[in-house]
Amino acid sequence: MSGWNATIAKKTDYILEQIKQHPFIKELMAGTLSEEVFLFYINQDALYLSEYKKVLATIGVKCAEEDETQFFLDAATGIIHVEDALHQLFLKDKPLTKEPSPTCELYTSYLARMVNTSSVEEGLAAVLPCFTIYKLIGDYILAHQTNTEDNPYQNWINTYGGEAFAESVRKAVAITDRYAAAASEEVVRRMDMAFEKASKLEWMFWDSAYQKEAWKI
Numbered sequence: 007m008s009g010w011n012a013t014i015a016k017k018t019d020y021i022l023e024q025i026k027q028h029p030f031i032k033e034l035m036a037g038t039l040s041e042e043v044f045l046f047y048i049n050q051d052a053l054y055l056s057e058y059k060k061v062l063a064t065i066g067v068k069c070a071e072e073d074e075t076q077f078f079l080d081a082a083t084g085i086i087h088v089e090d091a092l093h094q095l096f097l098k099d100k101p102l103t104k105e106p107s108p109t110c111e112l113y114t115s116y117l118a119r120m121v122n123t124s125s126v127e128e129g130l131a132a133v134l135p136c137f138t139i140y141k142l143i144g145d146y147i148l149a150h151q152t153n154t155e156d157n158p159y160q161n162w163i164n165t166y167g168g169e170a171f172a173e174s175v176r177k178a179v180a181i182t183d184r185y186a187a188a189a190s191e192e193v194v195r196r197m198d199m200a201f202e203k204a205s206k207l208e209w210m211f212w213d214s215a216y217q218k219e220a221w222k223i
């Protein structure tokens with residue numbers, strides 16, 4: 007079955023390629039990423055996830071079918087467990103900031119705007135790369151890493167490379183494909199733009215962590 011997601015994934019493959027080539031991912035995969043950079047990332051990701059949870063609940067409420075609403079509400083609830091696990095594993099006793107980086111702010115604000123003020127189709131398209139890119143990157147790392155035994159970041163890698171996350175991604179793709187199939191050409195064009203922008207923001211999120219991005223003032 008080849009739906010909207012398969013087409014837009016092909017068109018935006020250049021972004022996925024650049025994520026795979028990014029030093030953050032290369033060093034994460036090798037286990038050589040500096041702890042400081044990783045903690046910056048996990049801290050920002052915890053801030054990201056607490057907003058993303060609201061984004062998922064919002065898009066869920068906007069979906070027409072009961073099973074679609076339930077899926078996104080479950081995904082939002084699932085994030086609480088991911089957050090807890092990441093905190094337990096990596097952030098215990100570490101100093102944390104509650105201030106989102108510029109890129110974290112940009113990404114969560116963009117998603118919140120899309121699900122609150124755009125069509126349900128565009129909202130779904132904006133949210134989808136959070137599922138699909140993490141899945142593809144998780145799988146990519148698992149397939150290519152050489153040191154699964156002593157990589158300090160293995161627990162993070164396993165979260166996104168695992169089958170539980172894969173099932174959730176399949177459902178998110180199926181729902182979004184269903185809406186795209188019923189949408190006008192103009193709406194599909196807007197969905198494409200939202201997916202591409204959110205995919206770029208995924209690249210920027212890793213890049214901003216690698217740079218330990220600060221506010222300019």
Ligand SMILES: Cc1ncc(CO)c(N)n1
Binds near residue numbers: 054137140211
């Ligand atoms: C920035 C970002 N995107 C997607 C995911 C996967 O939920 C995550 N944890 N963080």
